[in-house]
Amino acid sequence: MGRVRRDIPYDCDVLVIGGGIVGLSTAYAITRAAPGTRVIVLEKELGPARHQTGRNxxxxxxxxxxxPGSLKARYAVRGAAEMVKFCAEYGIAHAVTGKLIVATDRDELPRLHALVQRGRENGIPVRELGPTQIAEYEPEVRGLAAIHVATTGVCDFVGVARQLAEASGAEIRYGTKVTYIDRRPDLGVAVRTGDGTVVRARVMVNCAGLHCDEIARLAGDEPGMRIVPFRGEYYSLVRPSLVNGLVYPVPDPAFPFLGVHLTRGIDGGVHIGPNAVPALAREGYNWTTVRMRELGATLAWPGSWRIARRHWRYGGGELRRSASKAAFTEAVRRLLPAVTPDDLVPSAAGVRAQAVLRDGTLVDDFLIREGARTVHVLNAPSPAATASLPIGREVGRRVLGALGRA
Known part of the structure; x- marks a missing residue:
């Protein structure tokens, strides 16, 4: 790609790579904060929210x-309220249902009590429940104790993404894959797409989710992490009447995003999961999808092996539940004793874009880094959809700062 010349006009002020909910929230935040800013969003799929946003x-x-004090805590609490308001304003399907977090073993009780304290520190209303009170919310759920979190809800995040795209006023180019990036700190960023088109911008934003580390490296910025994809496998419940709302287990501190959840969605169906296993591709939604280049990159990253050495027992249990419906059912029955294998039907899987450091540390907070004329969102798995409006404002603030320096 030739040098970006000063006499060639920019195609836009800000180029956003990635048309998931975070990329579209960023475009929305920029145009709201600085009307007249020209924003283009490039998305390789033919529509918005095809991966993490649409598969959670x-x-x-x-x-x-x-x-407490982390970006996840602050943005999720703030984002939950804003997401409900946004859905109400634009007529997007949503409901504030509350959820139960249920302890089924005595060794989970201290962790449940710690969650009560954490909720209070984060400003979240929490009600403690005994076994009889659990039955008032969920007659078929069994546990020793639980907490009720009133501010949890459900919504149509794909609908939110579509509305953000429309309301932002940005130019959205679908079916447009980035193949090359030429970043010149004194001039701007030029991006070449799969059809040979070149898009020139003053500042580039990387919201590429499952591919964010690759985009950062294309731009010449070493992210210091790699995305290690984990597939979340779900079942649908044939008898949705067994579950009234949202029921979660007490999380394992090592993997707080795991554990079999019971989730009544906005469509009235109940999803059960996730079971989490290594994905063999960034978009590996089943065991048959294998991309050797991506798998090789995961295996070449030292952090991947360090995770495996530390957590092989936990991973073995997840693999067992992936291979055996009976084992998965056994895990579900801890919360929902009435369920049988015949009640579970395989459902669509998702892939979590988990940032992992070289030493094997799972990045446990949102991670946003800046380069010359670039802003990279490098870790934004769940609860990023919930927190997308505050995340978009934070990224937008950094982008507008970079524009001011450009």
Whole structure:
């Protein structure tokens, strides 16, 4: 790609790569904060929200799990309220249902009590329940104790993404894959797409989700992490009447995003999962999807092997539940004793874009880094959909700062 010349006009002020909910929230935030800013969004799929945004449980998370003061805690709490308001304003399907977090073993009780304290520190209303009170919310659920979190809900995140795209006023180019990036700190960023088109911008924003580390490296910025994809496998419940709302287990501190959840979605169906296993491709939604280049990159990253060495027992259990419906049913029955294997029908899977450091640390907060004329969103798995409006404003603030320096 030739040098970007000063006498060639920019195609836009801000180029956003990625048309998921975070990329579209960023475009929305920029045009709201600075009307007249020219924004183009490039999305390789033929429509918005085809990956993490459109393949999650649809839950508006309260923020109770996250470390007080972290971006996840602050943005999830704020984002949950804003997401409900946004859905109401634009007529997008949503409901604030509340959820139960249920302890089924005595060794989970201290962690449940710690969640009560964490919820209070994060400003989240929490009600403690005994076994009889659990039955008042969920007659078929069994547990020793639980907490009720009133601010949790569900919504149509794909509908939210579509509305953000429309309301932003940005130019959205679907079916447009980025193949090359030429970043010149003194001039701007030129991006070449699969059909040979070149798009020139003053500042580039990387919201590429499952491919964000690759985009950062294309731009010449070493992200210091790699995306290690984990597939979340779900079942649908044949008898949705067994579950009234949202029921979660007490999370494992090592993997707070795992554990079999019972989730009644906005469509009235109940999804059960996820079971989490390594994905063999960035978009590996089943065991048959294997992309050797992507798998090789995951295996070449030292952090991947360090995760495996530390957590092989936990991973073995997840693989067992992936291979055996009976084992998965056994895990579900801890919360929902009435369920049988015949009640479970395989449902669409999702892939979590988990950032992993070289030493094997799972990045546990949102991660946003800046380069010369670039802003990279490098870790934004769940609860990013819930927190997308505050995340978009934060990214937008950094982008507008970079524009001011450009």
């Amino acid at each position: 449980s649809g839950v508006i998370h309260s923020g109770i799990y996250y470390r």
